[in-house]
Amino acid sequence: MDFRVYSRLFLTYLLSVLIQIMVFHNINIGTLGITPLFYVLFILMMPYEVPAWFQLVLGFVLGWTMDVFCDTPGLHTSATVLMAYSRIKILEMISPRDGYETGMHPYLMEMGIHWFLKYSISLIFIHHTAYFMLDSFGFDNFSRTLLKIVLTGLCTELFIIFSQYIAYRK
Amino acid sequence: MDSLLIFFKRIYVLLIFIVLEVTAIVFVVRGDVQRNSVFFTSANYIMGKIYTVTWHGYFSLKDENMSLLKHLVEARSASGVYISDTAKFHNYVDTAGKILKYRYITAAIVKNSVSRQNNFITLDAGSLKGVKEDMGVVSPDGVVGVVVAVSDHFSLALSVLNKKIGFSAKLKNNDFYGSIVWTGKDYRKAFLTEIPNHVELKKGDTVVTSGYSAVFPVGIPIATIDTFEKNSDDNFYKISVTFLNDLKSLNNVLIIENLMQKEQLELEGLESKFVQ
Numbered sequence: 151m152d153f154r155v156y157s158r159l160f161l162t163y164l165l166s167v168l169i170q171i172m173v174f175h176n177i178n179i180g181t182l183g184i185t186p187l188f189y190v191l192f193i194l195m196m197p198y199e200v201p202a203w204f205q206l207v208l209g210f211v212l213g214w215t216m217d218v219f220c221d222t223p224g225l226h227t228s229a230t231v232l233m234a235y236s237r238i239k240i241l242e243m244i245s246p247r248d249g250y251e252t253g254m255h256p257y258l259m260e261m262g263i264h265w266f267l268k269y270s271i272s273l274i275f276i277h278h279t280a281y282f283m284l285d286s287f288g289f290d291n292f293s294r295t296l297l298k299i300v301l302t303g304l305c306t307e308l309f310i311i312f313s314q315y316i317a318y319r320k
Numbered sequence: 321m322d323s324l325l326i327f328f329k330r331i332y333v334l335l336i337f338i339v340l341e342v343t344a345i346v347f348v349v350r351g352d353v354q355r356n357s358v359f360f361t362s363a364n365y366i367m368g369k370i371y372t373v374t375w376h377g378y379f380s381l382k383d384e385n386m387s388l389l390k391h392l393v394e395a396r397s398a399s400g401v402y403i404s405d406t407a408k409f410h411n412y413v414d415t416a417g418k419i420l421k422y423r424y425i426t427a428a429i430v431k432n433s434v435s436r437q438n439n440f441i442t443l444d445a446g447s448l449k450g451v452k453e454d455m456g457v458v459s460p461d462g463v464v465g466v467v468v469a470v471s472d473h474f475s476l477a478l479s480v481l482n483k484k485i486g487f488s489a490k491l492k493n494n495d496f497y498g499s500i501v502w503t504g505k506d507y508r509k510a511f512l513t514e515i516p517n518h519v520e521l522k523k524g525d526t527v528v529t530s531g532y533s534a535v536f537p538v539g540i541p542i543a544t545i546d547t548f549e550k551n552s553d554d555n556f557y558k559i560s561v562t563f564l565n566d567l568k569s570l571n572n573v574l575i576i577e578n579l580m581q582k583e584q585l586e587l588e589g590l591e592s593k594f595v596q
Binding site: 153175178181182183184185201206207209210213217219220221222224225227228231232234235238285286288291294 | 343504506
């Protein structure tokens, strides 16, 4: 629709991917090797007015880009597509009383910390669960996978919240 | 017709979701990086370039220098006898006695991971430097992985930290062989399988490459024995080992070319002819 919306979208995409590869891929905490998956910021920050089908396509594109960088055919993509679809549903579930207006963004500063925590935590955990379950491909080592989902999820959430205070101020 | 259209309008997002998700999962199920499909991996030239400009290599330069110096001293003292003027031997083919079997190519690690179930390492040497598939990758401390895909300037190696293939290994002091299989949990730990119950073991025994695989030369250190216990249900030990390499802080590696790999594999391929 709006050229400005889409140029901003493209910029977010570029930055999320670059920051993930150049900074977060070099972080490896503890023996579990926890690497925050910060690039999901792109899906979280998508404006409301992007049509649903295009949100899914964008999720696919983001996941595919990460897969190319990480040599993991399909792994990031499955997680991001699921996350993009869940986002549509979750936005419906937690919509404010008057609905979403054009010009509004899913940013912490605009929607409030309460709304943003519900929104980001649920989506990040959906993404991370899909990612780590597919990565370990089954239920062996289940407790370890679970621990990894929770710890990585918390790390990602922390950095996403930081990003809100740094780059998405009013 | 109208109701069909309305129905379609209601579920088209779900349909698109299913199509995209299934596509992605098909790729996951079809397995890891396919050979010869470097385009989809970080061995791709552009991707590799982006990785090379990231900063992580610079922090460990000091340690790296010390380690190189240490190994240089070791190599000097070990091979003092053999030092000769290399210029003199240019183009000289040694046909008397020993034939050159292994060639080494140096490479820096561009990307590394330890947190997945099958970990890959991207190296900054590719086919232009003579890297080919199935070459072994080692660091001064021990085995790192095997090259699985190559582009002009980069190559992709399957790390020892993978659940797909085991590495042929043997005990250094009594030559019993087995294979090293990663636990999948800790990047420092692995199992050594197929060592029979009657062998004498000690904590701290070194495990080295067996040289049977046509990838690694014999005797490259891999790990040391941590704990071991006898298994009552079969005749093999359950041995847990610790990698000598810190696979999380690697920077520079050597890629090993076995010049006789093809010959050996061709000969071994004849096995099937004799067992029908």
